[in-house]
Amino acid sequence: MWAARYAEGVQGGYSPNVPTNRKPRVTIDQVAQATGVSRQTVSRAINNKSEIDPETRRRVLEAAQAMGYRPSRFARGLVRQDLITVGLVIADVLNPFFPEVTAGVLEAAERRGWQVVVYNTGSERRKELEVVDMLFDQVDAGVAFLLHHEAIAKATAGNLPFVLLDKGGRAPAVPGVRIDFEGGARRGLEYLIDRGHRRIAMLDDEAYLSAEAPNTRRELYLKVMGERGIPVDIDWIQPAHNSIDGGAVAMERLLSAHRDVTAVFAYNDLIAIGAQLRARALGLRVPEDCAFLGFDGLSIGELVEPPLTTLHIDKRRLGEIAVEQAALLLGGMSEDEIPEAVIEPQLVVRASA
Amino acid sequence: MWAARYAEGVQGGYSPNVPTNRKPRVTIDQVAQATGVSRQTVSRAINNKSEIDPETRRRVLEAAQAMGYRPSRFARGLVRQDLITVGLVIADVLNPFFPEVTAGVLEAAERRGWQVVVYNTGSERRKELEVVDMLFDQVDAGVAFLLHHEAIAKATAGNLPFVLLDKGGRAPAVPGVRIDFEGGARRGLEYLIDRGHRRIAMLDDEAYLSAEAPNTRRELYLKVMGERGIPVDIDWIQPAHNSIDGGAVAMERLLSAHRDVTAVFAYNDLIAIGAQLRARALGLRVPEDCAFLGFDGLSIGELVEPPLTTLHIDKRRLGEIAVEQAALLLGGMSEDEIPEAVIEPQLVVRASA
DNA sequence: ACCGCTCACGTGAGCGTTCACGGAGACATT
DNA sequence: AATGTCTCCGTGAACGCTCACGTGAGCGGT
Incomplete structure (x- = not known):
């Protein structure tokens, strides 16, 4: 029970500057x-x-x-012109992907004696734009995870040293780390296919529905399935909110239409975990009735039953590299001189697939 | 495969200021x-x-x-004297407890238009002291999770508005939020006792062995057990590193000495989860052979099998309140005028106990 | 008595903004 | 023609600190 004045502050009529x-x-x-x-x-x-x-x-x-x-x-x-602050923009602190990236950023920044200020966007377009604006005023360099093309354009157009975590297929001239989703997804899907799966569903991140960013994971899914000559039912692709609950909901939806899928390729571990949990709750055996493959390599994947097979991304390293690129930029190196950086997802076979 | 120059930067002969x-x-x-x-x-x-x-x-x-x-x-x-930055000091971004607190801090700070710069201490004494020093130079107010008395003393002695997340049993004059571990632990232990448990072990955070901070959770364990007239074997208390692995290791140690314990009261969810996982791997049934009770209410507790019974702390709210206290301090309110704030852990019965 | 050196300290300038003014010009009002 | 009122723009000053100097006192050596 905390004093009432706090509660008031948070809920209803909140006044930004209390006693001035x-x-x-x-x-x-x-x-x-x-x-x-x-x-x-x-x-x-x-x-x-x-x-x-x-x-x-x-x-x-x-x-x-x-x-x-x-x-x-x-x-x-x-x-003294040597006090450097870097802005770290992430989608959601509560998504375990980001604390790992943050750990890498924090560590690399600390080695350089830099400060790190953190911003959350929730992957909302409006928030992303807002945060990018703020960045220009408040930091010496930005390291950001951005979904929306408009925000990325704004960020890179300005004259602030700027690095993208996950630059995707963007031009080499925009500095950032590329996560090789293609290689990863390919390895993962081929693993499933080689184990005999043919009816492989995909649980996709719904956030990409509204974003202009190309969703490489889904495209890759279509591509690899096509290459292997495996027909894909369009209903096998289900959008899911990027969370455990989201995965559960999407799985239930999938199951009600296609009880016969034998494997699920999820956008990421969070969705995979939710889906797997719900599938088991609905009576399916994992991996016998349905196998699950995640993407990210979150450590919480080890906690579920059975432990989640996944494509592991070195998220800490991702954060570190981004800071190192920012340092180069800050040191005067031009955008197109920044050496290419690619992170290779590794298939970690646990037990869910 | 990223370019070699990054790898170099991180490993061996690292030079802080690259191309100047x-x-x-x-x-x-x-x-x-x-x-x-x-x-x-x-x-x-x-x-x-x-x-x-x-x-x-x-x-x-x-x-x-x-x-x-x-x-x-x-x-x-x-x-313009109105650009405010608050420093958030946490022990470890990778411990899921802190992202939740961070979410609360970030949200409350954003409402006020404040920046948040984040520091990691790993609960190391040296790092805590270092970070506190840094705080004085770099921010307008501090919100911190600190273990070591010396660091706390230094932080509160200075003339920086300073708020403790988890102030424990400290004097009312030092602003901060108090988590009512006493009430929480009591509710949890009585729940276990009422369900018939008598041989209840405790897995404690080893970090408190070196810290001067009073470890209320352990004391409470001793106290409640005493009140109920239940004899406690001193070996029932095992130190664990504050992580899932740490919990597993401690559980194994506990089991090798006391296979007969029927319940485990863990310092927190992380340790509880590790312990429970290991216990099951060792062939114990949960909760039949051994029940597990966590502390924190992490959402990952829902993922394990069986879902973890725990004392849930509203961590987000914790972060919010801390920021609100910082705002009051910043507004000119003196330390001892800051209203008391207590967070009450709630017993969330899932299935592990 | 002079020089030179060290130690402890002070002075002016400058870092890059914003704020409170002040002022010129265009146009309408008396 | 004098006055008032806009609109647009410029000028010092101030914010609080550090840096590169300058300075005077004290002391030993010649």
């Missing part, structure tokens, strides 16, 4: 005056530099602490 | 000069203000774009 009597900032000059020294001496004390008497330093530090002085990062950043 | 020929910043004055107007007019164009001829605005914007001009956030922040 913000204390004025204590400046370095005030500390200097109070201690009877100059700005520069205070600066020396604060930044732990030499050319200052230890006793003076102590006095200054003490006064600063007492007065509640904290150097302004703006003033400091204005004069 | 950073382009000099384009300033507003340069744009002004190029367009033949004054700074102020450029500023008006960039910030979409009035008192400017539409045609002039177009020209300025065009030139700005062409020259690669982006306003300096430092210069801007220096003069």
